[in-house]
Amino acid sequence: MECILSFFTKYRDALITITWVVAALGWIVTNRQSNTREKRKETRAEVDVICKAAAEILVACRAYYADGPGSENDDTRSAQIAFDVKRVLSRTQRLSRKVKAFESAVPAGDEFFEAVTQEPFQSKSREKFGPRSEVLTRVEGSVHNLIDKLEEGFTKAFS
Amino acid sequence: MTKVLNVASDFARSPSGRYLSDGPNSGERFREELLYPALSSDQVEVVLDGVLTLGSSFLDEAFGGLVREKGLSPRELRNKLVIRSRLDTYVNKIWSYIEDPKNRKH
Numbered sequence: 001m002e003c004i005l006s007f008f009t010k011y012r013d014a015l016i017t018i019t020w021v022v023a024a025l026g027w028i029v030t031n032r033q034s035n036t037r038e039k040r041k042e043t044r045a046e047v048d049v050i051c052k053a054a055a056e057i058l059v060a061c062r063a064y065y066a067d068g069p070g071s072e073n074d075d076t077r078s079a080q081i082a083f084d085v086k087r088v089l090s091r092t093q094r095l096s097r098k099v100k101a102f103e104s105a106v107p108a109g110d111e112f113f114e115a116v117t118q119e120p121f122q123s124k125s126r127e128k129f130g131p132r133s134e135v136l137t138r139v140e141g142s143v144h145n146l147i148d149k150l151e152e153g154f155t156k157a158f159s
Numbered sequence: 160m161t162k163v164l165n166v167a168s169d170f171a172r173s174p175s176g177r178y179l180s181d182g183p184n185s186g187e188r189f190r191e192e193l194l195y196p197a198l199s200s201d202q203v204e205v206v207l208d209g210v211l212t213l214g215s216s217f218l219d220e221a222f223g224g225l226v227r228e229k230g231l232s233p234r235e236l237r238n239k240l241v242i243r244s245r246l247d248t249y250v251n252k253i254w255s256y257i258e259d260p261k262n263r264k265h
Contacts, residue, residue, distance in 0.1 A: 079173065082212035089248045110248045117214035122176045 039099075040158045046095055047154050051147045053088050057081060057116060058143045065129035065136060078122045085116050092150070101157035108142070108149040115142035161241075162200035164193055167209030177216040186220030194221055195229055198239060207244035215252060223256030233257050 008015065064077045092109040096102040115138045120126030129135050166174060170193055171184035178187050197203045207213065225231045236257050242250045 078175070079212065082173075082175065082214055086212050086246070089246055093247055106247065110251050113248050114215045114252060117216065119177060119216045119219075121216060122181060122214055123178075123216070124176070124181050 036158075043095070043099055043154060043157065046091065047150045050088055050091050050095070051150060053084060053091075054112065054143045054146050057084050057088065058139055060084070061116060061139050062131050062136060065126075065133070068128050069124045069126055081121075082117060085113055088146075089113055092146070095150075096153075099153070099157050102150065102153035105146065105149040105153050108146040112142040112146045115139045160200055161202040161204055162197045163204045163206060164197055165206045165209065167206075167211075169193060172209070173211045174217050174221075175212070175214055177220040181216075184217075186217040186224065189217070190221045190224050190228075195225065198225075198231070202239055202241065204241040204243060207242065207246070207249050213249060215256075218249065218253055219256045219260075222253045223260035226257055226260040 060077065060081050064074075064081060067074070089109050089112075092102070092105050096106050118135070118138070120135065131140075164170075166189070170189050174184045174186070174189060176182045176185040179185055194203070194205070225236060226233060240257075242253050244250050
């Protein structure tokens with residue numbers, strides 16, 4: 001007992017310092033883990049939003065091409081698709097600037113942009129196209145690719 | 160001298176379509192009425208910020224059409240043309256249409 005007391009008396013200052021250092025390190029580690037968890041949650045939410053929006057654009061494209069250019073809402077539909085495409089591209093670009101692992105999603109976004117807004121999008125002389133047409137399978141492929149790249153980016157960043 | 164073309168304010172906030180027959184804000188019209196004439200300047204800066212939406216057919220006809228229809232070379236355009244957009248996709252795609260104009264036309 002005397003031995004322990006003399007140890008604490010002798011190293012009192014050092015022990016106080018060590019206690020503070022351990023507490024500070026604990027705080028740093030907890031804080032870092034909490035930040036990573038928050039960032040992971042925010043990024044997951046953003047990835048989900050982009051993936052959902054891209055999938056909805058595919059649905060909108062199918063409806064758009066199922067009708068010819070003479071349909072009543074043709075311009076409204078194409079304007080909405082173009083608007084949604086731009087939002088998907090902006091969000092993907094922002095995400096890739098925030099988290100480096102999403103860089104490969106940017107070229108996938110470029111491809112998606114091209115596939116959705118390619119000819120005959122917004123053409124007044126286009127034909128009707130079914131879901132298995134070349135135009136729509138290209139859109140579908142680009143949506144798959146974009147979603148895959150986003151999921152890959154997420155896995156790369158947080159696993 | 161640098162000529163600045165702001166697509167949103169000088170042409171349309173929602174450019175769309177490839178040909179004149181696709182509507183009044185087509186890529187063909189933009190190229191013929193604004194972009195190609197502007198290229199008589201030493202340098203042309205095309206600003207895309209402020210545009211609400213853009214489609215690849217518009218961009219291909221407007222910019223790829225400079226090579227395809229007007230006979231300008233990609234190299235010449237690299238020296239003369241500056242594209243400004245917050246969205247990298249638009250800039251990347253415009254240069255891909257200029258570099259490879261034939262394959263891009265659908």
